[in-house]
Amino acid sequence: MARMNMIQALNSAMDLMLGRDPDVVIIGEDVGYFGGVFRCTEGLQRKYGEHRVIDAPIAEGGIIASTIGMGVHGLRPVAEIQFADYIYPGIDQIISELARLRYRTAGDFFAPVTIRAPCGGGIRGGQTHSQSPEGIFSHVCGLKVVMPSTPYDAKGLLISAIEDDDPVVFFEPKRIYNGPFDGDPDKPATAWSSHPKGEVPDGYYSVPIGRAEVVREGEDVTILCYGTMVHVAEATAARSEVDAEIIDVRSMVPLDVGTLTKSVEKTGRCVIIHEATRFSGFGAELAATVQEECFYYLEAPITRVCGWDTPYPHAFEWEYFPGQKRLAAALDQVMSA
Amino acid sequence: MARKSRLHIPHPPARPGDRPDFGYVEISEAGEVDRPEVNSRVKHMESLAHDMVRVLDDQHAALGPWNPHLDTHELQIALRYLVLSRVFDERMLRMQRQGNISFYMQSTGEEAVSIGAAMALQPSDMLFPSYRNSGLHFARGRNPVDLMCQCLSNSKDMCKGRQMPIMYHWARGKIFSISGNLGTQFPQAVGWAMASAIKGEDAIAAAWLGEGSTAEADFHHALTFAAVYQAPVILNIVNNQWAISTFQGFAGGERRSFAARGPGYGIASIRLDGNDLLAVHAVTRWAAERARTGNGPTLIEHVTYRAAAHSTSDDPSRYRPKDEWRSWPLGDPIERLKRHMIVQGDWTEARHDKLVADVRELVDESWKEALTHGSMTEGPFLDKYELFEDVFKDIPTHLISQREQMLGFEED
Numbered sequence: 001m002a003r004m005n006m007i008q009a010l011n012s013a014m015d016l017m018l019g020r021d022p023d024v025v026i027i028g029e030d031v032g033y034f035g036g037v038f039r040c041t042e043g044l045q046r047k048y049g050e051h052r053v054i055d056a057p058i059a060e061g062g063i064i065a066s067t068i069g070m071g072v073h074g075l076r077p078v079a080e081i082q083f084a085d086y087i088y089p090g091i092d093q094i095i096s097e098l099a100r101l102r103y104r105t106a107g108d109f110f111a112p113v114t115i116r117a118p119c120g121g122g123i124r125g126g127q128t129h130s131q132s133p134e135g136i137f138s139h140v141c142g143l144k145v146v147m148p149s150t151p152y153d154a155k156g157l158l159i160s161a162i163e164d165d166d167p168v169v170f171f172e173p174k175r176i177y178n179g180p181f182d183g184d185p186d187k188p189a190t191a192w193s194s195h196p197k198g199e200v201p202d203g204y205y206s207v208p209i210g211r212a213e214v215v216r217e218g219e220d221v222t223i224l225c226y227g228t229m230v231h232v233a234e235a236t237a238a239r240s241e242v243d244a245e246i247i248d249v250r251s252m253v254p255l256d257v258g259t260l261t262k263s264v265e266k267t268g269r270c271v272i273i274h275e276a277t278r279f280s281g282f283g284a285e286l287a288a289t290v291q292e293e294c295f296y297y298l299e300a301p302i303t304r305v306c307g308w309d310t311p312y313p314h315a316f317e318w319e320y321f322p323g324q325k326r327l328a329a330a331l332d333q334v335m336s337a
Numbered sequence: 338m339a340r341k342s343r344l345h346i347p348h349p350p351a352r353p354g355d356r357p358d359f360g361y362v363e364i365s366e367a368g369e370v371d372r373p374e375v376n377s378r379v380k381h382m383e384s385l386a387h388d389m390v391r392v393l394d395d396q397h398a399a400l401g402p403w404n405p406h407l408d409t410h411e412l413q414i415a416l417r418y419l420v421l422s423r424v425f426d427e428r429m430l431r432m433q434r435q436g437n438i439s440f441y442m443q444s445t446g447e448e449a450v451s452i453g454a455a456m457a458l459q460p461s462d463m464l465f466p467s468y469r470n471s472g473l474h475f476a477r478g479r480n481p482v483d484l485m486c487q488c489l490s491n492s493k494d495m496c497k498g499r500q501m502p503i504m505y506h507w508a509r510g511k512i513f514s515i516s517g518n519l520g521t522q523f524p525q526a527v528g529w530a531m532a533s534a535i536k537g538e539d540a541i542a543a544a545w546l547g548e549g550s551t552a553e554a555d556f557h558h559a560l561t562f563a564a565v566y567q568a569p570v571i572l573n574i575v576n577n578q579w580a581i582s583t584f585q586g587f588a589g590g591e592r593r594s595f596a597a598r599g600p601g602y603g604i605a606s607i608r609l610d611g612n613d614l615l616a617v618h619a620v621t622r623w624a625a626e627r628a629r630t631g632n633g634p635t636l637i638e639h640v641t642y643r644a645a646a647h648s649t650s651d652d653p654s655r656y657r658p659k660d661e662w663r664s665w666p667l668g669d670p671i672e673r674l675k676r677h678m679i680v681q682g683d684w685t686e687a688r689h690d691k692l693v694a695d696v697r698e699l700v701d702e703s704w705k706e707a708l709t710h711g712s713m714t715e716g717p718f719l720d721k722y723e724l725f726e727d728v729f730k731d732i733p734t735h736l737i738s739q740r741e742q743m744l745g746f747e748e749d
């Protein structure tokens with residue numbers, strides 16, 4: 001076991017997979033010699049060579065398209081998109097090609113591509129370094145979509161993603177790369193070293209895609225969350241009189257409906273929180289699923305706490321970020337319903 | 338396992354610890370490259386995409402057919418803008434380091450690309466910059482206070498706090514908004530130029546992007562549309578050798594110049610010394626005349642060097658020799674113009690020192706004034722209410738209710 005932050009855990013996953021499987025290659029802007037702008041691939045080119053940890057031209061469309069070709073030819077590429085906000089030049093290749101290749105060829109062709117993309121705000125990145133576009137990709141049939149909230153899950157899920165024969169879009173909440181963040185920007189930063197899931201095995205293990213995790217048990221209300229919001233939810237619950245059960249969804253597609261419904265059937269109440277904008281966001285899918293599966297158990301309307309339906313602003317970042325205050329109010333609201 | 342990869346991987350000539358080596362940069366003698374008529378056919382001027390238009394020689398004389406013959410007054414204006422651009426950058430970098438602004442990007446070493454071009458264009462021409470063209474604003478007479486207020490996201494920020502620092506725009510000055518997404522402005526400029534042609538107007542468009550960004554599909558859309566419609570547009574590639582940690586070979590510059598892509602599309606293309614303000618000015622003026630007289634688009638490659646870090650989040654000593662900038666064969670654009678003016682007898686060291694001092698004072702005063710409109714920590718602040726405006730022309734009901742919710746949280 002070692003103490004790792006999320007960057008080190010992701011690095012460790014890629015290191016391991018490059019070592020175990022000669023077909024694994026990494027490609028992306030600045031990932032090679034430099035080790036990535038967030039340093040997730042640091043040292044990997046030195047260790048595995050520039051033919052396996054490959055610097056790419058600045059062309060997300062080209063990066064995705066070429067990984068499809070590589071995948072079809074038997075490699076297992078991991079593409080890094082420097083910021084999730086810059087994934088859009090590759091979106092036609094993702095939606096029309098990568099996601100549907102298996103279906104349109106009746107399984108004769110497929111591309112086991114993992115797309116890593118740092119997402120989320122809280123870093124003063126303005127509208128083009130803060131987005132959470134998971135809902136755009138969860139809407140596409142044929143893509144698996146995941147977002148870890150801890151170093152342990154980040155490594156285990158990335159290993160699963162690389163081993164998966166289906167394409168996986170792997171979102172990394174960059175605000176918690178270096179430590180858990182509970183939504184309060186005025187508090188001193190905390191490190192992963194004091195978090196139980198900052199303990200990460202050095203060796204191989206995996207966290208299965210498609211499984212949510214109950215991170216706090218409670219009786220009154222179920223909070224569905226993922227990424228940075230898991231930590232916001234934990235901090236909110238710790239201060240609240242409401243006994244919340246917190247579920248880290250982890251995998252948007254496929255969704256672990258069983259874990260979600262089991263919890264809501266117990267608590268009878270559900271609050272959903274994500275950083276992405278609300279309208280047509282992934283929370284809508286969660287709410288609809290809970291409503292369909294647990295309607296007769298519900299004692300209050302399902303409530304969503306989300307980013308406002310505007311681009312992510314630079315100046316009013318903390319007014320925008322769905323923090324503890326808004327979540328606490330939502331908990332009170334569902335309890336008084 | 339015992340595989341032998343045959344993939345070609347581009348390598349920069351020097352990494353940290355190596356001796357800088359710019360032997361790959363092909364440089365023509367000043368004054369040596371022909372200046373064709375503005376209506377020349379593309380196939381008759383293809384060599385301009387490989388040669389390098391230079392006006393200033395190593396003795397600081399202005400030579401050859403591309404000499405724009407700027408008068409003393411114009412040269413002094415150009416020099417002032419160059420100095421303003423650099424002093425402004427130095428100041429804002431310091432302000433970022435002290436935590437007054439969240440982020441910054443300098444244009445150091447490539448100021449002539451913006452200043453030379455803006456001075457050769459008409460005020461009615463529309464400019465589509467990248468983030469490393471703040472000189473366009475200065476050369477169009479923008480008050481530095483306005484740019485500072487944007488960097489501060491304060492109550493006078495033209496973006497109302499919605500964009501990161503340096504993502505300026507200026508509707509009245511005809512300078513388009515800077516996007517964080519690379520290259521998007523290139524084909525948009527072509528569209529603007531197409532509209533100008535459709536409306537029968539004389540105004541042309543000009544756009545800039547880094548050589549790294551030429552890999553994006555938008556670059557190629559721009560060239561296709563510009564060529565197909567013979568749009569009155571000037572497309573500028575600023576080849577400053579580095580795109581964050583990847584050198585220009587990773588954008589496809591290893592074997593041919595970036596300008597050489599133009600003739601393949603049927604576009605007049607010129608490679609020039611981007612640290613020679615006179616060359617930038619002359620070629621821009623040529624391209625503008627070509628566009629305005631209905632002879633179509635021009636692609637210009639400005640060969641220059643990014644002397645500073647990519648941004649305040651970057652540390653270039655991790656990927657390139659620390660002192661590489663000192664070995665750059667095309668020198669420093671400010672120093673070169675200054676020397677030229679001194680050699681011509683129009684300028685002295687003493688006058689230059691006074692210019693720098695004046696500009697420093699202007700920048701100091703501007704900063705003080707900008708702070709009176711607020712900072713990230715001190716008021717006056719922007720109105721939070723406005724967070725929800727301009728998503729649409731008219732605010733829809735769901736945003737009105739979200740705004741009420743947010744203001745409710747602010748109160749308790």
Ligand SMILES: Cc1ncc(C[n+]2csc(CCOP(=O)(O)OP(=O)(O)O)c2C)c(N)n1
Pocket residue numbers: 029058060082086089469517518519546547548549550551577579580581643647
């Ligand atoms: C679509 C997109 N992809 C990636 C990025 C991240 N990024 C910002 S600047 C940059 C390098 C750009 O290099 P270049 O075009 O050569 O311009 P320079 O910075 O050298 O002026 C990268 C990769 C981005 N902003 N947008």
